[in-house]
Amino acid sequence: MIKKLIYILVLVGAGIIMAQLFAGFSGSTELSETARYYVESGPEETGAANLVTAVIVTYRGLDTLGEVTILFTVAAIIAFFMKTREQRDKPKRRVSEILTTGARILVPGTMLFGAYIFINGHLSPGGGFQGGAIIASGFALMLLAFPQANLSHKTIRWVESISGFSFVIIGVLGIFMAGGFLDNSILPLGNFGSLFSAGAIPIIYIFIGLKVGAELSNVVGHMHEKQKEI
Amino acid sequence: MEIFQLEYITLITGGLLVLTGLWGIISQKNLIRMVIGFSLFDTGLHVIMISIGYIRNGTAPILDKAVDKVNAAGQIVDPLPQALVLTAIVIGLGVTALMLAYVVRLHKEKGSLNITNFKDLKW
């Protein structure tokens, strides 16, 4: 009981600190200088209609690279962490008919939708991460419906490596062909608002989509195999 | 009332989520619940981030027919926190996944999910 009280006191303390932080915040009515730059120069410099995408893939591309790296690292850790020593395929539960049938219909559509999301990342809401997550959810559904299925980790690894490596290479090309690392204008910016525009952004987003999809599927797959083992 | 503006509501909600998450981390003995606590904490942070970037009556920072290039600056919300929050979400996802993987292994090693049972290292 006293313990609980202490926790509450500490949380109240944390709350007060946060409240003091919040107290300095006044709802803004206009953009900050940085944001204004993105709005005013972003379309010309990157050619992306989705300004968030412009920021993510180009201006703060290094963050995104780091973000991809985190997923990649997590996938790698889980891969050796969850390494199954011996394969014991004993599914514990029967899979319901509805799930199997539903999955048969839904999985291809989900994959396609995922691809759509990341290919159009520079134009509409969404992008590589979102698309990749959708693809991975498709795989998750598949694994739920067909517990016997094994993901080919080798294929996944190749997809991961190729897309990750290409991302870095595109970034490096920016140093030589454009204004700096990860500058997207190594390719023509194209017609603003069309699919083939925004320089390297769609390419990068496709790779990110593939990579995120592969990595998340990998994580799901490993967890799944682990579960089979237990 | 100023406080009932959208950004304040979300900001305070985010703050409360953060505190709830912290509460979960420090008071729940079950590892999975602790991870859920962390997840709440993280989500709270994301909500706060989004609130910071909000511009009153602004719309999504995507230039299309509704928002043209020229007048965009007055119409949209700040794209930067949105970009940051995406990154933060993905990072949070990675961390949560790794934590869960740890929990699975810890459970396998000791057959327990109670954090007080993992005190082999001390002093």
Next chain:
Amino acid sequence: MVTPIFIIATGLGLAFALGFIPKKHINLTGILSFLGLAFMTFISGQWLFSYLGNNELSQFIFTAGARPPFAIALKMGQAEAMITLLINVVGLLSAVFLYDKLKQIGRNAFIIYLVLIMALNVIVMTRDLFNLFVFLEITSIATAGLMLLDSNLKTLSAGFKYLLATSLIAGVFLIGTIFIYSFGGSLFIDDLTAIGMAPLKAVSVAVFLLMISIILELKPFPANGWGLDVYQTANPGISSVISGGTATAMLFALYKIMPLSTMQSYDILIWVGLITFLGSNLMGLKQSDARRLLGYSSIGQIGLMISIIGMKPYIQFDIQIILLAILITHLMAKAGFFWLTGIVGNTDISKWGMIRKHPEMLFLMGTFVFALIGFPPFPSFFGKWQLIMELSSSGHFLWIGLILLGSLIEAVYLFRWLGYAIKKETATQSSIDIRPHKTLPTIIFAVFLYGVGYLASFWFPMGGSINWLPLAFIAILFALDFLPAWIKNIISIAGLSYYAYQIIPEQEGLYLIFAFIFLIGGILTLIPGFTNKGKRIGFYPVAMMMFVGMGMLIEAQSMLEFFFGWELMTAGSYFLIIRGHRSMPHALSYMLFSLGGAYLIFAAFGIAFAGSGNFLMSGLSTMGGLGGIAYTLLAIGFMTKTASLGLHIWLPGAHAEAESDVSPMVSAILLKAGVLGLIITFMAMGGPNNEYTTLPYVLGWLGAITALVGNLAAAFQEDAKRLLAYSSIGQLGYILFALAMMTHLGWLTGIGYSLSHFAYKAILFMGIGAVVLRLKTHNMFEMGGMIKKMPFTFIAVLMGIITLAGIPPLIGFAGKWLFYNAIIEKGWYFQGTIIFFAGIIAFLYCFRILYAVFLGQLKDEHRNVKEAPIWYLIPQYLLLLSIMIFSAKPEWIFQPLGSMLAPIFPQGQLVWNEGGTAFSDIGYWNGSWVMYIIGIMFVMIFAWLFIQNRKPKKVKQFNIVYAGEKPERPETTHMAYNMYSGYNKALGFITANGITTFWNWISEHVTAMGDSLRKIYSGNGQTYVFHIILFVIIVYLFSNGGF
């Protein structure tokens, strides 16, 4: 120039590309990873090189073709180049160390490792707050992954705690970051500092959160239980990256974001850092797990560095250089040490005796321990020096005290550990893993430490004047350690002779006397070493280290050089002492007292620097307003070496247990370094009529009591060498007393005593040492009758005893005559009585050692004992010769001595006439005549005895009847056993071990304090998270003085 972006591109691109390589080509994966790490190292090295020697402006590297704050920018300035180079070197070498482990886990392990090192580089280079957050997270995830290289319950639970804690910390950082953006409109650090944010409370809270989360990443006490677990359980290769690489990057991040905050925040760093330094070391005291102990030490050192960052506003000297010196030392020594724990395998520090089988590994360990404590010639020595000097000149003595106290506590456990490794018997037969890929990185860092130490000396004022030649000589001796002992002995004597030839002619006055004692004495005491067969591994380098250190005391123009020499001497003598049989605890207490003393001296030098504004030794006489404190510190510091009462408990064991030829070195010679120090102190105080009258008065009393207690304790010893050791305490008490009189005659006596104590104590220790060598026992009741077997030794010892006891005609009597003159003239009758009484007690032990060792009956088992080795006799007789000469012609020594003292003490000089008679105000004395008369008396009495005792009756050894009773302990029937039991009953209370009890009490309580403090680390990850939140709140409360 390769742009630093390629550090990222290489690390990441390679990590991604490793996926292409099939599993079976794991070696290719490994080689590519090494090449990648090497290339990253090359990039930062190349940038550092381009900055050397010119003040080129730091380079910003923009990404995405936009300028910051709109896009992320990196910075590659001189500091960044240096830090990334260090991180990459640690990364590369640790990868070598980990090679078999990484290979075993496979490709993914290499990938995660590359990602970790790359992320650390970005943490250093990035100028964007959110980018910093992203790479903080990468670091924590990659670390959590690498924890699992050894996958067991311990690493799992440690990894989980780590992940939980660092994620939470990163969350705190994120809140700070987003609000900084909200208030400042930018994430670019340089922008934010340039424009300066509004002085709002909320802004300062946001900055506080940024700062506190980086501090938390550095594992401040007490919110660091999770960090300790990681240090303890991770593979040593990973621990070395965490301690060397991650901590370095985080420190730099802290340094980078500090300009955002207010001046007040710097104080937070200082206190958090200092408390961490002290608390962490305190808790390390009771730790027996090698890796966890290193964890405590790491956290402590990092705490120190945090506080140094915070001291920036108070320090005029370039703080980066001080930090760099300490950082490099910590990084290399700690990384090397962690690798060493991987090589040795056993994590119980008391089992580290097994490392002795590989002296080169022991050498590495010694290097790391001494580097961590901040001994010369390592960079941290110079860093700490400058730090203390700067803090002193800004008047922050409390911080100095805390830093020195923390260092001393750290020394306790590190030297205890080193002692175990050098001396402790271990039963376990487990072997040491000395495969080249394990040892090579460790050796490289040890070598680097010496090299960087040399370079670092030039970064600091006066550092360039250090004479590195003798140190190079010591290094060569280390390299030649495979040679037989006699060759090394010749080399050492030759080297020392050359050094003496270089130094001595340049000296004048009192320095000449001490140069003579230190260096000529060194040569003489090295001679007995020729009796050693075999290699005598490790002896000569450390002996030379001690003598060179003492030589540097003589050479020193600046306080820095003096302290350098002092520490070098301490290090060398520690190793000499610990070589002895059963010396482990004594060497430890010697080291701790010496270090404690050294730190007091250090602090006093700081005060002198503050007073005089320069580093010259002459600055000691301009202390400013704190003279009284400073001279007291100096006196206490030097008295730890002269073993004055209260600070003496290390001496008996250390001197008695040392090897036969080491005892004379540490007793006859080393103690005089303390005397030199006292003389320097008294001279700096300003001659006879200075304002500090209390200090000499107190020291006079202390000297008198030391003399009494030392002599009395000597009389009660059963162990011959211990007897001599206690007698040294007593004799040094005389010297302290004499110097404290601050008169011409007093100093003449004191310095005369120093010289004669050098001569006779060397003779006695060599003589008794030779007996011990032959009889293989220290106990006097097991000796006896050696006069027949070792007559030459007997004569030398007899003459030594006569000198010691101050019996005419030898020079000791001259000392006494001067002494009583000085006491009467000074008017210290009370103390003088004690001294007089102590002199009488000295006869007790003088007789005891003569009787018990040389007279009496020869034991049966000693019938075949031979005379002492000739190498022992040569130096004894050389010294004896000089005693004889100066006894006959005392004016040859006292007259020049008097004229050396005349400039300091013009009053009350002796007057010498043509015939060698000395006149004081109250009497006169002619050494030659005393010699002649005593000589004649001796011949007459001897002749008479000879005629009288033509037919002495011999008594057989067991010609004693016990009335059928067999004594339970036969030695109790020996006359020499408990010889002075009567006196012991009457006066023994004076020598009761009250002082030892006192120091034990202190050490027990300090240890107990650390022990109860560390109970906060309950092992529960949840508690650790709670600690983190609580820490944030408490520091916030302190920094704001409320909410």
